[in-house]
Amino acid sequence: MKTESIIRSLLLTGIMMISLGVIIFNKDQLDLKADKLAYQTSVSYIKKTPLVQNREVDDTKTESLGLTNVSMKPANGGLVRIEVVDHFTREEIIEKLNNKLGGVLSGKGQLIVDTSLKLGVDPFVAAAIMMHETGNGTSRISRTCNNVGGQKGSGCGAYQAFSDINTGIVGMINNLYKNFYSRGLNTIDSIGPRYAESGAWSAKIHYYVNMLKK
Numbered sequence: 368m369k370t371e372s373i374i375r376s377l378l379l380t381g382i383m384m385i386s387l388g389v390i391i392f393n394k395d396q397l398d399l400k401a402d403k404l405a406y407q408t409s410v411s412y413i414k415k416t417p418l419v420q421n422r423e424v425d426d427t428k429t430e431s432l433g434l435t436n437v438s439m440k441p442a443n444g445g446l447v448r449i450e451v452v453d454h455f456t457r458e459e460i461i462e463k464l465n466n467k468l469g470g471v472l473s474g475k476g477q478l479i480v481d482t483s484l485k486l487g488v489d490p491f492v493a494a495a496i497m498m499h500e501t502g503n504g505t506s507r508i509s510r511t512c513n514n515v516g517g518q519k520g521s522g523c524g525a526y527q528a529f530s531d532i533n534t535g536i537v538g539m540i541n542n543l544y545k546n547f548y549s550r551g552l553n554t555i556d557s558i559g560p561r562y563a564e565s566g567a568w569s570a571k572i573h574y575y576v577n578m579l580k581k
Contacts, residue, residue: 452489453580457481464494467579470504471532472497472515482537486544492555493540495575496562515539517563 451457457480464476472494479497483490500517501509508514512523513532516539520527529535547558555576559569 451484452491455580457484460490463579463581464490468494468498468504470501471509471513472501472504472536475532475536478533478536479540482540486540486548488540488544488548489553491576491579492558492572493543494579495555495572496543497536497539498575498579499568499571509535516542518542 449456452460455463461476461480464479465474468475476494479494480490482488483493497504497515500506501515504515508517508523508526509532512526513529513535514523514526515532515535518527518539519525522528527538529538543558547553547561552558552561555569555572559566559572562568
């Protein structure tokens with residue numbers, strides 16, 4: 368009788384320990400999943416384009432996060448820093464553009480950056496050309512015709528007219544991609560001779576790019 372009680376007690380203790388272990392294991396699993404979920408949803412990223420710097424500097428496996436073809440770098444708080452152009456993140460470029468763009472270009476940093484990155488155009492170059500061609504958003508054709516790139520056409524004298532400023536910005540970047548980047552002309556010095564007649568154009572765009580990056 369005493370032996371049966373001991374065996375019964377041991378079995379009951381074993382069952383309780385196993386149950387407790389299952390609960391702890393499940394809790395760990397839930398916590399792990401929650402951590403992964405928070406980690407994934409806290410990171411914004413873009414797909415790799417020719418502009419994105421390939422700068423994986425640790426053993427982070429992008430595949431485990433569901434992220435592929437992106438540049439990743441450890442940052443504070445265990446998050447991931449994703450650099451898209453010249454070691455700047457998307458958010459940093461947007462902030463830099465918004466700090467410098469004026470006139471009709473004011474507050475258009477995100478539109479310029481996202482449209483440029485989508486097409487593989489350098490957003491600093493696109494913004495610099497807009498600043499130069501419009502007197503930083505103050506020229507007549509930028510204010511009355513929403514033309515921010517000096518594109519020739521109709522509707523605004525010898526220049527192309529756009530329905531609104533956002534359409535004009537997207538149209539300028541599309542033109543930059545279609546007539547230059549897609550043809551291998553993806554540097555300021557290679558764009559210059561085809562974009563403008565002035566030999567000083569490239570130097571001025573370099574100036575604006577450097578100013579935007581500061």
